[in-house]
Amino acid sequence: MIPPELTSHPSNHCCKLKKSLYGLKQASRKWYEKLSLLLLSCGYVQAHADHSLFIKVTEYAFTALIVYVDDIVLTGNCVSEITIIKITLHSHFHIKDLGQLKYFLGIExxxxxxxxxxxxxxxxLDLIKDFGLMGCKPSSTPMDNSIRLHQDSSEPLNDPLSYRSLVGRLIYLTSTRPYIVFATQQLSQFMVAPTQTYLQVALRVIRYLKGCPRKGLFLSRKSSTHLLGFSDAEWATYVDTRRSITSYxxxxxxxxxxxxxxxxxxSRSSAKAEYRALASATCELQWLCFLLADLRIPFTKRLVHCRQPSF
Structure with missing residues (x-):
């Protein structure tokens, strides 16, 4: 549309956008297009497994750069190459160098x-504080194993947005807390019409987090390059549709x-549920193989373990 100030142009004309503006729907696409073209011109190659990952390999250096919207993580084994790409990015986008990676998108x-x-x-801790549970008694488990959530007729919440916000924040927290993945998956099924029952289950997850807010993941420098997967499925766990849950x-x-x-x-049997879970795990394993190949990391073993289905 033509801005109202430009009255001299005919009404059937439109404006051509020459520069992306922050906040427009096209802005993110234009920003990624400009950044990717710059990186490609500097000798970087877009990874096949993840298009937000850019890699540059020379005879003596390896550099990898991953992009999330306008946040960039840069790594490599050559300091001079890293310095060169930083200077190039700063000359085009005026970036802010935060040094060694310590905090990224809420991840410490x-x-x-x-x-x-x-x-x-x-x-x-911010999540616990926002829901007023800093002084609560911690829970030993994120969810009662005897509970199977389903559509019920309990009292609906007066403010469903708070429940949706809570589940959304829990979903992001699963980035480093795999123990709450199953409970969060169960809670996310009822975003449309949440009730008091679902809210109480969600608050139990927060009480579990209260007992161990520092817990996360450790990535060992001496880890082997073997890819080992574990596949499992609970047959007909979801009561409303009788669908199974895949976990791996x-x-x-x-x-x-x-x-x-x-x-x-x-799935009409536990065997079919297990085979579907195994197929999903195999697809994920194959993607990890492609990603390691893009990163020039050799792997010597690929193995998926699964539970023997009952016939």
């Missing part, structure tokens, strides 16, 4: 000789991927 990173530890301590995670010696997701179709 600690480095040591043994490895890298990541957690979301501040994010977790992958480790080298360090946990790198985990998931709890409702299967897309109804």
């Amino acid at each position: 990173v600690a480095h040591s000789n043994k490895g890298i530890s990541i957690c979301q301590r501040k994010y977790c 995670f992958f480790i080298g010696n360090s946990l790198v991927s985990w998931k709890a997701k409702k299967q897309s179709t109804v």
